[in-house]
Amino acid sequence: MTTPAAEAQPFPILFDNGKREILKLIAIITMVVDHVGIVVFSDNITLRLIGRISFPIFALLLAEGFIRTKHPRQYATRLFIFFLISQVPFVYALGYPEYLNIFLDLFIGFLLLWSLKNDRLVIFGPLFFAGVAVPPLFGYSLNYEWYGLLTIVLAYLYFTRRIPATGAYGIFALITFLLVALGQASIIQVFAVFSPLLVYGVLSSTLTMKRMPKYIYYAFYPAHLILLWLLFR
Numbered sequence: 411m412t413t414p415a416a417e418a419q420p421f422p423i424l425f426d427n428g429k430r431e432i433l434k435l436i437a438i439i440t441m442v443v444d445h446v447g448i449v450v451f452s453d454n455i456t457l458r459l460i461g462r463i464s465f466p467i468f469a470l471l472l473a474e475g476f477i478r479t480k481h482p483r484q485y486a487t488r489l490f491i492f493f494l495i496s497q498v499p500f501v502y503a504l505g506y507p508e509y510l511n512i513f514l515d516l517f518i519g520f521l522l523l524w525s526l527k528n529d530r531l532v533i534f535g536p537l538f539f540a541g542v543a544v545p546p547l548f549g550y551s552l553n554y555e556w557y558g559l560l561t562i563v564l565a566y567l568y569f570t571r572r573i574p575a576t577g578a579y580g581i582f583a584l585i586t587f588l589l590v591a592l593g594q595a596s597i598i599q600v601f602a603v604f605s606p607l608l609v610y611g612v613l614s615s616t617l618t619m620k621r622m623p624k625y626i627y628y629a630f631y632p633a634h635l636i637l638l639w640l641l642f643r
Contacts, residue, residue, distance in 0.1 A: 422477050423569045428618025430471070433609060434617065434627055437467040442634055448504055449638045459551060459601045465512070466561060466582070466605035472516050473565035476523045479619070485522070489517040492628050499635035500641060509544060512553045519562030526566065579606050614629045 418632020425433065426469040447454055479485045491515035500511035525533040542556045552558060561582060568578040583603045589595045 419478055423571065424478065424616070425474055425613070427621060429613055430474070431619045431621050432612050432617050433471060434622065435469055436608070436612070437464050437471065438630055440467075440626070441631075442462040444640060447635065449642050455598065458598050462599060463605045463608060464467040465558065466565075467609060468512070468516065469558070469561040470565045470606075470609060471627050472519060472562055472567050473523060476520055476566065477478055477569055478528075479515060482520075486517060488564050488628065489520055490494070492631065493517055496632040496635065499639055503635040503639035505643075508550060509553055510550050511631075512558075515552050515554050515558040518552070519559050522559060522563055524564045526563070552600070554592070555584055557595070560585055582606065617630055 439465040441460075442458050443457050444464060447457025447461060453458055475485065476482070477511070490513070493511060495515055496511045500509075501507050518537070522534055522541075523538055525537060538556075538559060540557055541552060543549050554561070564573070564578050564582055567573040568575060573581070586600060586602050590599055591596055
């Protein structure tokens with residue numbers, strides 16, 4: 411017998427296993443294309459446009475992974491460890507000494523989702539502010555700053571059915587255009603609005619693939635940066 415409390419909490423939206431793996435692969439490939447565009451073919455804007463697809467997918471996968479995980483502490487620890495592992499290759503491969511790599515965005519985003527899940531809004535606000543405001547005090551910045559954190563939160567609100575898909579997409583498009591309008595990103599960032607549409611296409615298709623080893627998904631980030639660093643810098 412279900413309790414009234416259980417009835418008031420609808421089941422979250424989750425990806426089919428095969429679809430999740432395809433999205434992981436797309437996120438990895440578009441990320442590599444973006445980084446190759448930065449390091450090897452800096453005059454080819456097409457590669458950078460393709461690269462705008464990657465982060466929204468990573469944000470979706472993080473939010474969905476947060477909902478699925480039974481070990482949030484281990485998940486958060488893993489994200490932070492890979493942030494530490496990836497920072498030096500990130501700086502030297504891409505030439506961004508003032509930025510912190512994407513794993514820190516994902517780590518702070520994960521902590522924000524943890525605070526939302528436990529209704530600790532008193533933690534959510536200061537944590538969000540600290541994630542955006544503290545790194546610049548030391549001469550650094552999150553890779554995607556407030557935009558990245560909001561994208562992760564929006565994904566979580568969608569997966570937990572607190573915001574409908576159209577509403578989440580509309581807000582995501584709005585903050586993307588706002589980011590560009592404020593001069594905090596190049597006009598090419600607008601191309602990111604096509605990322606959720608690609609996700610929808612994958613979910614609506616019959617495509618599927620076997621699960622990739624968990625640590626391959628994480629280790630690929632520092633590994634490909636090290637290769638770019640050694641081969642082209």
